[in-house]
Amino acid sequence: MTEALYTRFMERIERGEKIEATDWMPDDYRMLLLRLIHMHAVSEIMGAYPEKEWVPQAPTLRRKLSLMAKVQDEIGHGQLLLRVAEDLAAPLGRDRNDLMNDVITGRVKFHNVFHMEAPTWADAGIIGWLVDGAAIITQTALLDCSYGPYARVLKRICAEESFHMQHGESIILALAEGTNEQREMLQEALNRWWEALLFFFGPPEVTDSARKMMEYRIRSRTNEELRQKFLNRYIPRIRAVGLTIPDPKLHYDEAAQRWVYTEPDWERLGRMVRENTGPKSQERIGLRRRAHTEQSWVREALVRARQRQAV
Amino acid sequence: MTQSTQRPGAVQGDASLSQKPPVGYEVYEVFVQPSQLEPHTHVGSVWAPSPEWAIQVARENFTRRGSAVNLWVVRRRDIAATPYEDEDFFAREFDRKYREVSGYSDNAQRWKRFKARAMSIEDVIHDVREG
Ligand SMILES: [Fe+2]
Numbered sequence: 001m002t003e004a005l006y007t008r009f010m011e012r013i014e015r016g017e018k019i020e021a022t023d024w025m026p027d028d029y030r031m032l033l034l035r036l037i038h039m040h041a042v043s044e045i046m047g048a049y050p051e052k053e054w055v056p057q058a059p060t061l062r063r064k065l066s067l068m069a070k071v072q073d074e075i076g077h078g079q080l081l082l083r084v085a086e087d088l089a090a091p092l093g094r095d096r097n098d099l100m101n102d103v104i105t106g107r108v109k110f111h112n113v114f115h116m117e118a119p120t121w122a123d124a125g126i127i128g129w130l131v132d133g134a135a136i137i138t139q140t141a142l143l144d145c146s147y148g149p150y151a152r153v154l155k156r157i158c159a160e161e162s163f164h165m166q167h168g169e170s171i172i173l174a175l176a177e178g179t180n181e182q183r184e185m186l187q188e189a190l191n192r193w194w195e196a197l198l199f200f201f202g203p204p205e206v207t208d209s210a211r212k213m214m215e216y217r218i219r220s221r222t223n224e225e226l227r228q229k230f231l232n233r234y235i236p237r238i239r240a241v242g243l244t245i246p247d248p249k250l251h252y253d254e255a256a257q258r259w260v261y262t263e264p265d266w267e268r269l270g271r272m273v274r275e276n277t278g279p280k281s282q283e284r285i286g287l288r289r290r291a292h293t294e295q296s297w298v299r300e301a302l303v304r305a306r307q308r309q310a311v
Numbered sequence: 312m313t314q315s316t317q318r319p320g321a322v323q324g325d326a327s328l329s330q331k332p333p334v335g336y337e338v339y340e341v342f343v344q345p346s347q348l349e350p351h352t353h354v355g356s357v358w359a360p361s362p363e364w365a366i367q368v369a370r371e372n373f374t375r376r377g378s379a380v381n382l383w384v385v386r387r388r389d390i391a392a393t394p395y396e397d398e399d400f401f402a403r404e405f406d407r408k409y410r411e412v413s414g415y416s417d418n419a420q421r422w423k424r425f426k427a428r429a430m431s432i433e434d435v436i437h438d439v440r441e442g
C-alpha cells in the first residue's frame with residue numbers, strides 16, 4: 001500500500017506537480033520540509049531583533065518609518081511561514097505553541113546572522129543590504145519548491161523583500177556618499193559581517209538531507225551554487241562603493257568560473273548556532289521568552305471571552 | 312519576568328511554557344477584496360481565537376501594502392472543498408474552444424473579405440465608456 005503511494009508520489013514530483021497539505025506524503029518529505037520551514041519561520045522572527053534595536057535610533061524619521069515597516073514585514077513573514085509549518089506539524093500532534101516554545105528551549109535553530117551584534121547604524125544598513133540580499137537568494141531559489149503552500153507563501157515574501165533590497169541599498173548608499181567617518185563605519189560593519197555572510201549559505205559539501213531535498217524537488221540548488229550567485233552579484237557592487245572585502249584570498253578563478261574565498265570558521269559558527277552561544281543569542285531568546293510568557297494571559301483571556309460569548 | 316539566569320548553550324526549558332495552548336485558537340482562511348470591482352481573493356490563513364481576532368491578524372498580515380476594501384475570514388473547518396487527488400472532477404472531456412474567443416479567430420479574416428473590421432468586446436467597452 002505505502003509502496004504504491006510512494007511510487008505515485010514520486011511520479012507526481014517528477015512531473016513537477018505541487019504537493020498540498022492534505023495530500024499523502026512520505027514521512028521524510030514531511031520532516032525535511034518541517035525542519036526547513038520551521039527554521040525559516042523562526043529566523044524571520046529572530047531576524048527582526050537586531051533591526052528593531054535600531055528603530056529608536058534611526059537617523060531620520062523616514063529611516064525610522066521604513067525600518068519599522070521592514071520589521072513588521074519580517075514578523076509577518078514569520079507568521080505566514082508558521083502557518084505552513086503548523087499544517088505540516090499537525091499530524092505529529094504539534095501546534096503553534098510547540099513550534100514557538102522550541103525557540104525558547106533551543107530545540108529549533110535560527111540563522112547565524114541573527115546571533116550577531118549590530119553596534120552601529122552601518123550594521124543596520126549592511127543587514128538590509130547584504131543579509132537580506134543573501135536571504136533573497138536562498139528564498140528565490142525555493143520559489144519552485146514542490147510543496148505548494150510553501151511556494152505560495154514564498155511568492156508573497158519575495159514581493160515584500162524587493163522593498164527590503166531597496167531599503168538596504170538606500171542606507172548604504174547614503175553612507176558611501178557621506179563623510180570619511182561614515183565610509184569607515186560602513187567598512188567596519190562589512191568587516192564584522194563578511195564571514196557570517198559566507199557561513200549563511202551553509203557548508204559546501206552536499207549532505208544527505210540536502211540530496212534528499214533535491215530528489216524531492218524541495219530545493220534545486222546546492223549551498224555552494226547559491227553562495228557563488230551571491231558573490232557574483234554582490235562583490236562588484238561592494239567594490240563599486242569603495243569598500244574592501246576583508247579577505248586577501250578572495251579572487252575569481254576564471255578557469256573554474258567561481259569565486260575562491262577564505263572559508264568561514266564552520267566549526268565555531270556552527271557551534272554558535274547549535275548551542276545559541278553567539279554574542280546576542282541569549283539576550284534575544286530572552287526577549288522572545290519574555291514576549292511569549294508575559295502575553296500568555298492575553299491569549300488565555302481572548303479564548304475565555306470567546307467561550308463566554310458562545311454560551 | 313522569566314528572564315532568569317541561563318546557562319550558555321541550549322536554553323533551559325520552562326515548565327510554564329510547555330503548557331498546552333488555550334483551546335479555542337484555530338485556523339481561519341483569509342480573503343481580501345482589493346476593490347469593489349474585484350472579487351474576494353484567498354491570500355492565506357491565520358491562527359486566531361475568534362473571528363474578530365482573525366480579522367485583526369489578517370489585516371496586519373495581508374493588507375500592509377496594496378489596497379483593500381473588505382476582508383473575509385472563514386473558519387477552515389467550515390470550508391467544503393474538492394480533494395486535489397480527484398483529477399477527474401475538473402476533467403475536460405473534449406475540446407472547448409467553441410466556448411472561447413480564441414475559437415473564433417477566423418472571423419477577422421472573413422470580415423476582411425467583406426471590407427469590414429472585426430470587433431472585440433474591448434472596442435465596444437471603450438466606445439461606450441469614452442465615446
Ligand atoms: Fe523576510
Ligand SMILES: [Fe+2]
Pocket residue numbers: 074132135161164
Ligand atoms: Fe527581509
